[in-house]
Amino acid sequence: MTSPYVQDGFAVGFDWGPVGAAVVAGDIVAVVDVLSFTTAVTVAVDRGIDVYPYRWRDETAVAYAEQYGATLAVGRSATGANGVSLSPASIRRVTGITKLVLPSPNGSTIAKQLSDGGATVIAVSLRNRQAAADWVTKQVQSARDGRRPKVVAIAAGERWPDGSLRPAVEDLWGAGGFLSALHSDDLSPEARAAVAAYDAVADELPTLLHECAGGRELTQYGFEEDVVIAAEVDDSDVVPVLVDGRLFRST
Template identity: 40%
Template sequence: MSEDVFSQTGYRIRLEWGEDGLAALAPSCAVLVIVDVLSFTTAVDIALDRGGRVLPVRRGDVRAISSARSAGAVVAGDQKWTLRPSSLLDLPAGTLFALPSPNGATLCARAAAGGATVFAACLRNAEAVAREVEKIAGQRPIGIVPAGERWGVTAGPLRPGIEDLLGAGAVAAALLATDARGASPETTLAASCFSHEVENVVELLRGCSSGRELTAAGHAADVELAAAVGSSSCAPVLRDGVLANRLFS
């Protein structure tokens, strides 16, 4: 079977999951949007809204972390700031923050290697990201990549998390508002899920497996921050390996 089937060729707006989905979409998409609602892309949104910048690091990449420190970055966990979005509410403006994560950060780093323009989106900033994506993409293909989770946290098969389905759907719905006929069925379905459940997002994130996991670990505040649909005008874009707010970069 042709690989073009899995790259969703023929559609301008495409959606596929995780690292394998990224590999399928990346060669033909001018813009890629990474979605990891709980918690990487939500943490990115808050850090950038505070005036910081984020250096995405593959989890366990010791060399990248060492290089980040040499470049003057604050590495997550070195101080009180971590992958938890609630820990970043007082991040000082101007901070270069190195943020490892097994899903969102890894996907951002891999997406950048293909030459596409890479954005990081969450429920908070989906509309703002979609507006900037449209400006850059023009009529060229756009790929949305919900990160999902792993059975086994950092290894094992993909677990599609509904938090990322909703986040990807929020981006898709905003893009479909201007190009409803150019979207793949995968994109259209995600957009429909978000639009149908937008009034229930808070309850869905609290009750889903990922949300319950965070709450049980004492991080309920992160779930609430992630569920704040449309609360941010930030549009995180990856340039020279660093995520910065496109509106001010």
Template identity: 35%
Template sequence: MGNLTTWFEQEAYTVRFDWGQDGAARAGARGDAVIIVDTLRFSTTVAAHIAAGATVEPCHWKEGADTSLLSPLTLLPQPLLPITGGGEISVSLASPNGAMCCRAASTSGARAIFAGALVNASAVATAAHALDSPITIIACGERWPDGSLRFALEDLLGAGAMIASLRNLSSSPEAKAARAVFLSAKSQLHGRLLTCGSGVELMDKGLEADVHYAAQLNSLTVAPHLQDGVFSNSLASGDRILQ
């Protein structure tokens, strides 16, 4: 007989789908590989910075990190901080949604944590698939002014893109629904992102270019992997990307 702790776990399936910090914490507690999807803009920006050669430390926006770096177009050689002796670039990326979902998955014991979006969906699916582990894709969602979770179409589409790339694994009904939404919109991603609520918000703030960047399906071949609180690329140059 099921109960609240098992009804919604999607335990019979390899590919699972959930929302927000609570979903990330549940996935972490199961020991799943967790993919954090905050399409506008955290996950897209993490991928963009890593593609430019940086490592990224996710931070809550209240911790004082520079929120201007949340744009995927704020790339090197902007005033970022060199790591002493390593030659790499370290970015502290503030985010109230994606970063907090990363933290929830990490503190609850996730096997691995990736940052995924439309721009690197296939690359992240490849890296997660290689772990031979249950995978939960987390659509972060946004927040209403009272702090409650707001549905975010862009995150559903990003999650669905990764689930579509994991087609050889068993997917829960929840994951299949996200995949179906993505497939129905695959040829219209720019239009959907520009006209959804979050896209309209960014355009009103003069950030339309960020939305266009985030809508470019599989434009990057990086799989940001969180280790010791920092994202770096988990894919070697010879890894074969799932198509």
């Protein structure tokens, strides 16, 4: 019997977090972590920097960065010689690097998980939601095996102190914006709900992104510029694709 949770029978699906990503399988999966992993990725790739997702910022991350000759991002509030972190603003300012290991417990972890499972993984934020949708549409139309690839958007969400998933509305908007731009008539009910959430706020996004819990949190900790960058809707034309451990500009 098919699980009721897999959103079977629809060309486009949507779910939350690493568990949702494992359950709702897709051939092409858009990982959405607006504040801030996927926004940071788009800023990096805009600047010609390849991003290597990694879950933890620890000794294993140091070894991983050395393996690829990459710079390891520091903590957002930390100071370091490279001056680059998960903060999109720090990536926009940095010079002299072409490879960046970017640890993130949410978006980065999900991207790595999905790639290991064989899906085509792309990083999507509000900045590149239209470009990503255009790219995916071309991939679907050019499928050669006669089978239409299933497209899934995964909103990364955040974590409560007990480790449980905290659905983050900015990720719902980012996923919904991407799904809306697909213009598909075969959305699962969950995907339709995400599109409706985006459409309801599309004209107010810069303001609401600052006012949502995630935006207020970053502003409170002194990272309001990161929220401003995350609200650059459709400003980026890059579609970062995860291949062999790195997110880079798709051609």
